[in-house]
Structures are given as structure tokens and as C-alpha cells.
Amino acid sequence: xxxxxxxxxxxxxxxxxxxxxxxxxxxxxxxxxxxILAFKYRDGVLVAGDRRAxxxxxxxxxxxxxxxEIDRHSVMAIAGVPATAYEMVRVLEHSFKYYRRTxxxxxxxxxxLRAVSKLLKENVPAALAGTGAVVPVFAGYDLExxxxxxxxxxILGAEFEGVEYAVSGSGSPTIRGILHYxxxxxxxxxxxxxxxxxxxxxxxxxxxxxxxDSATGGVNREASLYPVIKLISGAGVQTVPDATLKPLYxxxxxxxx
Amino acid sequence: xxxxxxxWVEAVGNRRQYLDEQFKQGSPVVALTYDGGILxxxxxxxTPKLYEIYDRLALGxxxxxxxxxxxxFSLLEMAHVEGFNRSPSDVTGSRLIKYGIAPVIKQAxxxxxxxxxxxxxxxxxxxxxxxxxALLTINYDGTFEEVTGHAVLAATTAIQGKMLTYxxxxxxxxxxxxxxxxLALRVWAIGSMAQQQDEADQQAEAKPAASGSGSSSAATPxxxxxxxxxxxxxxxxxxxxxxxxxxxxxxxxYRPLKxxxxxxxxxxxxxxxxxx
Numbered sequence: 001x002x003x004x005x006x007x008x009x010x011x012x013x014x015x016x017x018x019x020x021x022x023x024x025x026x027x028x029x030x031x032x033x034x035x036i037l038a039f040k041y042r043d044g045v046l047v048a049g050d051r052r053a054x055x056x057x058x059x060x061x062x063x064x065x066x067x068x069e070i071d072r073h074s075v076m077a078i079a080g081v082p083a084t085a086y087e088m089v090r091v092l093e094h095s096f097k098y099y100r101r102t103x104x105x106x107x108x109x110x111x112x113l114r115a116v117s118k119l120l121k122e123n124v125p126a127a128l129a130g131t132g133a134v135v136p137v138f139a140g141y142d143l144e145x146x147x148x149x150x151x152x153x154x155i156l157g158a159e160f161e162g163v164e165y166a167v168s169g170s171g172s173p174t175i176r177g178i179l180h181y182x183x184x185x186x187x188x189x190x191x192x193x194x195x196x197x198x199x200x201x202x203x204x205x206x207x208x209x210x211x212x213d214s215a216t217g218g219v220n221r222e223a224s225l226y227p228v229i230k231l232i233s234g235a236g237v238q239t240v241p242d243a244t245l246k247p248l249y250x251x252x253x254x255x256x257x
Numbered sequence: 258x259x260x261x262x263x264x265w266v267e268a269v270g271n272r273r274q275y276l277d278e279q280f281k282q283g284s285p286v287v288a289l290t291y292d293g294g295i296l297x298x299x300x301x302x303x304t305p306k307l308y309e310i311y312d313r314l315a316l317g318x319x320x321x322x323x324x325x326x327x328x329x330f331s332l333l334e335m336a337h338v339e340g341f342n343r344s345p346s347d348v349t350g351s352r353l354i355k356y357g358i359a360p361v362i363k364q365a366x367x368x369x370x371x372x373x374x375x376x377x378x379x380x381x382x383x384x385x386x387x388x389x390x391a392l393l394t395i396n397y398d399g400t401f402e403e404v405t406g407h408a409v410l411a412a413t414t415a416i417q418g419k420m421l422t423y424x425x426x427x428x429x430x431x432x433x434x435x436x437x438x439x440l441a442l443r444v445w446a447i448g449s450m451a452q453q454q455d456e457a458d459q460q461a462e463a464k465p466a467a468s469g470s471g472s473s474s475a476a477t478p479x480x481x482x483x484x485x486x487x488x489x490x491x492x493x494x495x496x497x498x499x500x501x502x503x504x505x506x507x508x509x510x511y512r513p514l515k516x517x518x519x520x521x522x523x524x525x526x527x528x529x530x531x532x533x
Contacts, residue, residue, distance in 0.1 A: 007337060014338065072507060090341065097509065098337045101309045102330065236506075 007098035008091060008118070018091065018122050019084045019132045033215030035171030036066055036077035037205055038139045038150045039179065040164060040191045041198035044233030045139045045148035047075050048202040050171070050210065051225060052217030053082060062217060067228045071096045072236045074112055074140030079169035080155070084132040088119050109142035113151055113159060120157030127155040135168045141232050148232065164190055171209030171216035178205060195231065199240060200252045202229055207253060219249055268369040276397050277413065279320065279375045281456060284494070285411040285420065285448030286317035288381050290390050291437035294510070295381045295501040298441040300449070300487060300494045307499040309511040311336040311348050313383040315501050319410045320376035320397070328358055328376060345508065350382035354393050354401050363399025373397060377410045383501035383510050411448040413455070420448045423477060438498065439484075439524050446483035449490065484526050491530040496523070 036049040049066035052059060067077045068089045076092065078085035095115055099107040107115070116138050126132030133155045141148050150162040160166075165179045182201065183190045193201065203219065206227045210218025219226055226245040231238045286299045286306065297317045299306050304322045309315060310332050318325040335357050340348045358378075366373045374397060382391045392408035395401040402408075407428070409420045424444050432440065478486075487496070498514040505512060514522070519531045 007341075010334060010338065011341065069507075094337055094341045097312075098333065101311075101337075102333050104305075104308075 005099045005102040007095040008115070010098075011091070018087060018119060019126045032079040032133070032135050032169045034066060034079045034169035035167070035175065035206060035209040035213065035216040036079050036137055036169050037167045037172070037175060037179070037202065038077060038137050038162065038165060039183075039198070039201075040148050040150065041193045041195065041231075042191065043195060044141055044231060045150055046198045046202055046229065046231055047077050047137065047139045048206060048227050048229040049077050049169075050206050050217040050227050052215065054215045057214070062220065062223070062225060065228050067230050069230065069237050069239075070112075073143060073232060074109075074138065075230050075232055075237055076116070077137045077139070077168070078134060079136065079172075080134035081132050084123060084126065085134045085136065088116075088123070088134060088136075091119060092116065106143070108144065109140060109149060112140065113138065116151075117153065117157045117159045120153055120155070124156055137162070137166045137168050139166075139232060141234055141236075143234065146234065169216070171206075171213035174212045175205045175209050178208060196248065198231075199229060199245065200248050203227065203245065203249050203253045219253075221249070265369065269367065272366065272369065272373060273398070276373060276375060280377065280412040281452065283319040283377075283412055283452075285409060285416070285445050285452070286319060286379050287407070287409050287420070287441040287444045287448075288317060288379055288392050289407045289424075289432065289437050289441050289444075290387070290405075291432040291434050293434060293500075294383055294503045295390055295392075296434065296437045296441055297379075297381055297499045297501075298438065298445060299497050300442075300445060300490060301497045302494045305495075305497060307497050307513065309499075309509070309513075310353075310380065311340060312345050312508045313501060313510050314348070314350055314353070315381045315499055315511050317379040317381070317410065318376055319378075319412075320374070324374045324376045325378075328362070328374065328378065331358060331361070332380075350380045350391055350393050351403055354380060354395055359395055359399045359401050362395065362397065366398045379408055379410050381408075381501060383503060387503070409444065409448065412452045416448055416451040416455070419451050420444050423447045426477075434500070435522050438522050441498075442487050442496070442524070442527070443480055443483040446486040447478075450478065450483075450486055481526075484524050488527055488530055491527065496527070496531060 033054045038045055038047040047067050051062055051064050053061040053064040067075060069075055070092050076089055092115060096107050123132055135153060135155055137152045139150045150166045152160050152162050152166040152168060164183055167176050207218050210216045226242045229240040284299050284301050288297045297307050297315055307317050308329055332353055335353055336348045362374050365371060376397060378395045380393045384390045391403055393401060393403050394408050407424050409417050411417045411420055427440055500512045501510045502512055516531055520528050523531060
């Protein structure tokens with residue numbers, strides 16, 4: 001009968017497999033062309049991602065949403081092969097709902113993390129073959145403990161807690177250093193930033209990533225394209241509208257020389 | 258011996274009688290559309306009777322808790338697999354009932370060697386637009402019905418009829434949540450009182466000395482009397498309410514009403530019952 005309330009198990013019993021298994025060792029590892037970041041601010045956790053999708057040196061799409069809401073209190077930001085990543089998000093979304101509805105209680109935050117690493121482990125063959133590597137950042141608000149949490153993963157499914165912040169994708173080396181600098185020697189540590197300041201920092205960080213990484217989209221003001229920024233607090237996930245980001249970007253990110 | 262057609266019909270008849278007995282003590286379920294979505298109400302004893310099935314689907318049930326659980330799980334399983342493999346908008350109440358559980362319930366009912374499902378089920382479906390809201394009911398023999406506006410479950414069809422008549426008398430064009438809750442509880446009370454009356458009548462019939470059996474009261478009780486009836490029972494039971502809210506954020510539209518919501522929305526006479 002299997003574990004009760006396990007949607008992934010149910011899918012597998014019906015013959016579902018996540019992604020293609022691929023031929024191990026055939027491929028080069030595709031770069032994770034993107035930038036996603038998450039850090040804790042005063043009221044919870046902020047998760048942001050640029051909107052560019054690339055294939056080699058081609059820009060495929062400039063309106064990708066890489067910060068995906070899984071339920072009212074958790075978000076997964078994805079770097080890596082989008083096809084696999086979106087499928088994982090779909091599985092997770094349905095798994096958490098199915099658990100809540102069958103068991104009549106929320107899946108615990110640890111249970112959610114476990115579900116993410118289980119999916120990544122299932123995906124190892126595809127990741128190694130170079131056709132389906134996904135390196136996500138999972139962030140959410142743990143209602144039982146009343147605290148925000150950030151986790152990041154390697155392509156094999158190992159889980160690491162990002163105590164203050166986590167980054168992933170090709171643009172991440174640039175901003176990792178900035179985050180460390182800001183958090184250690186900035187005017188105030190990241191986790192003390194009020195909401196608005198946190199959004200400004202996120203915009204600046206993604207703009208910096210775009211400066212040095214051609215695969216990261218940054219902000220395109222002509223087309224009014226702003227990064228996706230989501231704030232997660234005890235009240236749930238909230239997507240910051242472009243109308244809020246635009247004035248912040250214009251007043252505090254752009255420098256007119 | 259059931260191979261003979263006559264015996265089989267007889268066995269199914271007996272089964273009907275047996276099943277009807279099982280619902281006598283059950284709590285009726287009322288579903289109503291209001292201006293913000295659909296409201297489901299019951300006053301349950303011990304086990305909850307209202308559940309979330311999918312993004313826009315809710316379930317109310319009467320009968321044996323274990324049978325209800327079994328069917329609830331198959332509904333959940335079908336809904337989620339379909340929602341994952343196709344899309345959430347392809348998960349509809351009528352498909353789940355007609356092609357999902359109705360055949361299973363009917364088969365169990367007619368296989369006279371096996372145990373039937375002791376359940377009556379109501380599935381509420383919140384449409385993308387108010388006119389697409391649907392309410393489906395299914396009986397222990399697999400008969401299903403799809404209606405709009407309001408639906409009820411009760412011990413017998415006669416009692417369900419009484420509840421629906423009362424609903425039609427009292428129904429207004431649009432109801433606020435508060436009005437809908439008030440009406441739903443009164444309808445519930447009509448059902449609950451009729452069930453009590455039926456049982457009293459049956460006991461009276463059992464005693465040969467009892468006076469005329471046509472004692473079922475003709476006059477509809479007043480609103481206050483109905484609310485008073487709920488109040489009398491609410492101390493040992495739980496007023497259970499769930500909503501499918503059209504304006505709810507996110508994809509899941511189901512929301513059970515918490516005590517704090519209830520103490521605000523319930524008719525004044527009932528607020529004290531919930532508070533403690």
C-alpha cells in the first residue's frame with residue numbers, strides 16, 4: 001500500500017518517471033545559465049530571479065519565471081534545465097496539496113525538504129548525462145517554528161542550509177561575494193533589512209550579476225522587464241508587482257552620471 | 258440462492274431497508290451558493306464530515322466514517338492524478354462522480370454477497386463563474402444527481418424533500434455569507450427535527466396503544482425555534498462549515514471556517530456555543 005499521502009509514489013505506481021533517464025556519461029554538463037538568490041530579511045525571506053532563458057549564446061525568452069510558488073508558504077527558485085525543473089515543481093505542488101488533503105494537516109517543512117531532495121536524487125542519471133541537471137534554491141516559512149528558512153542543493157540532491165542567504169546559477173559567483181560583503185560589513189546585516197531595502201538590494205544584486213554574466217537578464221527598462229521577486233513571511237507568499245519595483249529601481253538602483 | 262432473479266431483487270430490497278436504517282442517526286448536510294462562492298454546513302458528532310477534494314471541489318458526507326474515508330481517498334487520488342497529468346481545470350466534479358465513484362458504489366450495492374458502502378455524498382464544485390457552480394449528490398446505490406443553487410443530504414428522501422421545500426421558501430436572490438450560514442443552519446435544523454420526529458413516530462408505532470400515527474407536524478417551525486434546536490444540540494456536537502471562495506488567493510479555494518470566523522458569522526443565539 002505504500003506510504004500514505006505520498007503522491008509521487010502514487011504517480012510511480014501508475015508508471016510515471018520524472019524526466020528521461022539519459023545515457024550516463026554521454027554529455028557535457030550544461031551550464032546553469034541564470035541567477036537566482038534568496039536571503040532572509042526582517043520579516044521573512046526574499047527570493048528573486050532574473051527572467052532570461054538561454055540556449056547556448058541565444059536568448060530564447062526574456063519573460064521566464066524562475067521563482068515558482070509551490071504552496072502558500074514555500075517557493076522554489078530554479079537554475080538548470082527548465083523542462084526538468086518545471087516538472088519537479090509540478091510534482092511538488094501536487095504532492096504537498098495531496099498530502100494536506102489526504103492527511104488533513106500540512107506537510108512539515110522538513111517533509112517538504114525531503115520531498116525536494118528525493119526528486120533531485122531520482123534525477124541524478126539525467127543530471128549526470130547533462131540533459132536534466134537542476135540546482136534549485138528552496139525557501140519558505142516554517143509555521144511550526146515561526147522562522148524563515150533557505151536551502152540550496154547540488155545536482156546530486158545534497159541539501160545545505162543557507163543560514164543567511166543562498167545563490168545559484170551562472171551569475172551567482174559574482175553576487176555571492178557581494179552578499180558576503182553586505183552581510184558582514186554593510187550598514188546592517190541582511191536579516192535586519194526592512195522590506196523595501198531588501199527589494200532594493202535584490203535589484204542591485206541581479207543588476208550586478210547581469211553586468212558580468214551574459215546569461216542573466218537583469219532589468220530591461222525599455223520593455224519594463226523587472227526580475228521576479230517574491231517575499232515569504234508568516235502571512236504567505238507575496239509576489240512584488242512591477243509597479244513597486246519600477247520606482248525603487250529608478251530612484252535607488254540607476255546611477256545617472 | 259441469489260442466482261434466481263426474484264431472490265436477487267428481494268435481496269437488493271432488503272439491502273435498501275438495511276441501509277436506510279443506517280442513516281437515521283446521521284447529521285444532515287446542507288450546501289448553498291452565496292455571493293462569494295459555496296457554503297457547506299453540517300453539525301457533526303465526533304468525526305468531521307466536510308473535506309477538501311481538489312482546488313475547487315469540496316465534499317460533504319453522511320454514513321459510515323470508514324466507507325466515507327475510502328471513497329474520499331479514491332476521489333482525492335483520481336482528482337490529483339488527473340490534475341497532474343492533464344490540468345487542474347480538467348478535474349471536474351461530474352467526471353469524478355459519474356465515471357469515478359458512482360460505478361464503484363453501484364457495484365458494491367448490487368453485489369449482494371459483499372458489503373455495500375454506507376454513504377451519501379455531496380460534492381460541491383466552484384465554477385470559474387457563479388453560473389458554473391455545481392452541486393452533485395450520490396446515494397448509496399450509485400444514483401447521482403447534479404443540481405445548482407442548493408443541495409442537501411439527509412436520512413431519507415422525504416426529509417431531503419422537506420429541507421428543499423423550506424430552502425425554496427426562504428431562498429433570496431443573493432445571500433451574504435452570514436445570511437447563507439443562518440439559512441443553512443435552519444435548513445439543517447429542519448432535517449434534524451424531521452429525523453427525530455421519524456424516529457419518535459416509529460417508536461410510537463411500535464407501541465400499540467399510541468394515538469394516531471399521522472402526527473408529523475404540518476406547520477413549519479419559526480426561525481427562532483430552528484436556531485434554538487441547533488443550539489440544543491451544539492453543546493455535544495460541532496458546527497462544521499467550509500467554504501469554496503471564489504476570491505480566495507492562490508489555486509486552492511477551499512477554506513474551513515475556524516472558531517474565530519464562526520463566532521463572528523453565526524446568528525447571535527449560537528455565538529456563545531462556539532466561543533467555549
